[in-house]
Amino acid sequence: MSTTEPDAPDTPDTSAVPGIQAVPDADAPDTADASAPDALLGPADIRELAAALGVRPTKQRGQNFVIDANTVRRIVRTADVRPDDTVVEVGPGLGSLTLALLEAADRVTAVEIDDVLAAALPATIEARMPARAARFSLVHSDALRVTELPGPAPTALVANLPYNVAVPVLLHMLERFPTIERTLVMVQAEVADRLAAVPGNKVYGVPSVKANWYAEVRRAGAIGRTVFWPAPNVDSGLVSLVRRAEPVKTTASRTEVFAVVDAAFAQRRKTLRAALAGWAGSAPAAEAALVAAGISPQARGEALTVEEFARIAESKGAGA
Secondary structure, X not given: XXXXXXXXXXXXXXXXXXXXXXXXXXXXXXXXXOOOHHHOOOHHHHHHHHHHHOOOOOOOOOOOEEOOHHHHXXXXXXXXXXXXXXXXXXXXXXXXXXXXXXXXXXXXXXXXXXXXXXXXXXXHHHHHOHHHHHHEEEEEOOHHHOOOOOOXXXXXXXXXXXXXXXXXXXXXXXXXXXXXXXEEEEEEHHHHHHXXXXXXXXXXXXXXXXXXXXXXXXXXXXXXXXXXXXXXOOOEEEEEEEEOOOXXXXXXXXXXXXXXXXXXXXXXXXXHHHHOHHHHOOHXXXXXXXXXXXXXXXXXXXXXXXXXHHHHHHOOOOOO
8 A cells, every 4th residue: 555645634733842843954964963862752752742742642542652761772672673674663652662763773664543643753753863864754554554665675563562453463564564574562461471472371372373473472571651651551561573484384374374273262262173163164074174183173272383273274174
């Protein structure tokens, strides 16, 4: 899809926004230091910027803005952002993490759905980090609908994902942009646990298996509530995903494998013979597929690896 959308209504006047100054003359010498201590946004900057824009964080979009510069720099370090990286960020908000990413990466592309925030972010970047502004791109869109990005293909995904759409957005971006090698997302702690869970863990489920289809997944730290405004009612966690050097070896497609995963966990208390009956056409057909895949019909989905789910997908119709 196009990376540009119709002009947002009532584009905010950023001339009075704290920290937003007139764009310097393009021919003037560039003396800005992209790593200046005051380039990143602090608590007062965030609140003043939000007030000037008339922005109030909404639960509907899961908006909780990071207000601590040390936290965003920690996220960038943990993400292993490199000087030659093209980073895509989802949900940049007022720009806290965006600015820290611009300090470290070659280029940053931010995907923002909110009209006011999308309109204001380029001016914030220009004012606070003018030396890096040309390395920043904005896509005003719902991340779940993004199918292409401007500029070089992204090599990393780093984002503070809205809690209510974190897993769908993460999986969509990994599927749509196979050049993303490294990902670090900040999500609700419970979601972080599910993404990084291994077979046999009580929270191992659909997000765990699908994330592991794309990458090696691990918990990469915890984030306290006080670094956000407004402070959420839940803790947050960092999840690192490093794309598999080799895809899962299977003749089944991703869609076919994911269909098995969805069916297996739709009724996770049931044995796979029963849980996969609808997927296979009947319980006996499910049992035949499981046996052909070398998996006990009495097993449950929470015990299986992504490779085992792939073998089941390959075996559909066995014994027919």
